Amino acid sequence: MKKYVELIKINLKTQLIWRTDAFFSMISVCAKMLFAYLLWGIIFEGKETVAGFSYSMMISYYVLNSFLSSMDMSGSISYEMDDKIRNGSFSKYMIIPVLPQAYFLCQTIGKALFYVLFTFTASFIWIFIFKFDFFITGNAYNVFSALGILLLGYFFMQQFHYYLGLLTFKFKNIFLFLMIKDNIFSLISGAVIPLVLLPQEVISVFKYLPFYYISYLPTMLLLGRNTEEVPQALVTMLVWVILFAILNPSTYKYYRTKFEGAGI
Amino acid sequence: MRYTSVISAMPIIETKDLTKTYKRYKKAEGLRGSLKGLIKREYEVKNAVSSFDLGIEEGEFTGLIGPNGAGKTTLIKMLTGIIAPTSGTISVMGYYPNKLENAFKKQYAVVMGQKSQLFFELTANDTLSLFKEIYDIPKPEFEKSRDYFVELFNVKDLMNVQVRNLSLGERMKMELITALLHNPRVLFLDEPTIGLDAIAVKQIRGFLKNVNEEKGTTVLLTSHYMEDIKQLCKRSIVINNGKKIFDGTTETLFTTYQKYKVLHISFADSTSMRMEDSLLKNCSILESDEYKVSLQVPKESSSKILDYLFKSYTVQDIVIEEEDIGTVVERMYS
Numbered sequence: 001m002k003k004y005v006e007l008i009k010i011n012l013k014t015q016l017i018w019r020t021d022a023f024f025s026m027i028s029v030c031a032k033m034l035f036a037y038l039l040w041g042i043i044f045e046g047k048e049t050v051a052g053f054s055y056s057m058m059i060s061y062y063v064l065n066s067f068l069s070s071m072d073m074s075g076s077i078s079y080e081m082d083d084k085i086r087n088g089s090f091s092k093y094m095i096i097p098v099l100p101q102a103y104f105l106c107q108t109i110g111k112a113l114f115y116v117l118f119t120f121t122a123s124f125i126w127i128f129i130f131k132f133d134f135f136i137t138g139n140a141y142n143v144f145s146a147l148g149i150l151l152l153g154y155f156f157m158q159q160f161h162y163y164l165g166l167l168t169f170k171f172k173n174i175f176l177f178l179m180i181k182d183n184i185f186s187l188i189s190g191a192v193i194p195l196v197l198l199p200q201e202v203i204s205v206f207k208y209l210p211f212y213y214i215s216y217l218p219t220m221l222l223l224g225r226n227t228e229e230v231p232q233a234l235v236t237m238l239v240w241v242i243l244f245a246i247l248n249p250s251t252y253k254y255y256r257t258k259f260e261g262a263g264i
Numbered sequence: 265m266r267y268t269s270v271i272s273a274m275p276i277i278e279t280k281d282l283t284k285t286y287k288r289y290k291k292a293e294g295l296r297g298s299l300k301g302l303i304k305r306e307y308e309v310k311n312a313v314s315s316f317d318l319g320i321e322e323g324e325f326t327g328l329i330g331p332n333g334a335g336k337t338t339l340i341k342m343l344t345g346i347i348a349p350t351s352g353t354i355s356v357m358g359y360y361p362n363k364l365e366n367a368f369k370k371q372y373a374v375v376m377g378q379k380s381q382l383f384f385e386l387t388a389n390d391t392l393s394l395f396k397e398i399y400d401i402p403k404p405e406f407e408k409s410r411d412y413f414v415e416l417f418n419v420k421d422l423m424n425v426q427v428r429n430l431s432l433g434e435r436m437k438m439e440l441i442t443a444l445l446h447n448p449r450v451l452f453l454d455e456p457t458i459g460l461d462a463i464a465v466k467q468i469r470g471f472l473k474n475v476n477e478e479k480g481t482t483v484l485l486t487s488h489y490m491e492d493i494k495q496l497c498k499r500s501i502v503i504n505n506g507k508k509i510f511d512g513t514t515e516t517l518f519t520t521y522q523k524y525k526v527l528h529i530s531f532a533d534s535t536s537m538r539m540e541d542s543l544l545k546n547c548s549i550l551e552s553d554e555y556k557v558s559l560q561v562p563k564e565s566s567s568k569i570l571d572y573l574f575k576s577y578t579v580q581d582i583v584i585e586e587e588d589i590g591t592v593v594e595r596m597y598s
Contacts, residue, residue, distance in 0.1 A: 002397045003400070006394050006396075007394065007397075007398075010383060010386065010393075013386055014385045014386060018385075091376075091379065092380075092381055094345065095344055095345070095369060095374050096369060096381070096398055097369040097398060257348040257362060260287055
């Protein structure tokens, strides 16, 4: 266990080296909030609610959703694996007594901690300065369910991106898969628009997929909504996590032993 | 900490009939060939390593030599478990490497000249702290091991410098310290001196020699530099086209097959060399202009030739080079 804690620490330390990055992370959070403030201000002009959301709730949705979806740092795993398998440096993970997936998980957590540190500070300062009426539910069931679903969601995303990265052993180039994934994810996670604006039939299909629960549902739960969806969310996420927990080790073993490229 | 659970009288590294074949896409020429490749592809099979038998005893320092594409790196990758063999048997410390068991990985280390385990943004000490946990090294052993290597390389002042600010030679020293921190039984080195300056090369050679002699670490070294092999390895294995073509003492290899040296001579004035002298009759000019000449000279008469050159010409500088591995391998084949 200590080795994984040390891996998280070293990845956090790596992030902290870049002072300009840290500064611009904070600036970009403030810029996003300002953008939401202006955009939704125009949309809400002369209206009390839009799709059942008040202005302050909509801003809260936007801030929370953008914060929670940005916390998922696993996207870079697939790109990194793709690059490392092809250029031959993936072997560095194979020769040390650490599972490559665990290595990448720790890397993701290290990066996410950095993000939490600066984004949270920036959000707090922004909300405090502008005295923004930020809404978050006081319902403990909602809050703890949101946290549980979020953790499962982030873990799943890490598993999923690792799986996509493993496909490099077979396909040599996985950019097409990544592009398709990015587009589907943006839509289903509610990162583009709140899902309540989509037809109900479409949403019911989305609910069997894990992406719906990554940031959208936790955001809604934190806003005191969609409480009835918690059981289905937990079961769905657990099923996906277990599925990939079985799939990833066998895929890794199968592809690495069959791999014939000049890389690794 | 040294793991001794799987020790027996058998060699620490052993392969029999070890073969690795790659399937390569044979693309037909031009656009037509590219379009054809979309529908049907033809493949050719290449033997990267072919029926390779190897036995290395614990504590040996062995050189693995061969030209580019000879199969050296493929062999190292199979021995470290990075790739799986196509056929044959392989055993390293009693383990089948490609199973990638943690118990196996804790007993060896690999240093590949152009692949790094270091975190470039952080210091070498940061990486060492990580490897302490990864290899589960108790604190007193970690400190003892780290201090031993730091002193051996004389790099105490560099331990808290960001890796990206270190020179290539300094980075390689840190790479070696990181690799040896857990006191591995076997060390695989793939071109550790590539691109380094003469001082760093000398220090690294001294370090490796020390580790082999003091700690009894088994070392398998691949290098393009004859001098690395000559100074470090008692035994040499020459590989070409995936096959072993020589396995014996390094001394035998060099006395039997390395017949020439190359002298690069720079003259103070414009000079035309007279090759008619009997001493130079077995020499050949590889390259020349009015101020310098590169001569291939028989090894046994190189000192006499040097003496003659100094007496007969206004020599400004002389560089002496060993024959490269490619030429020696070519001679072995012929």
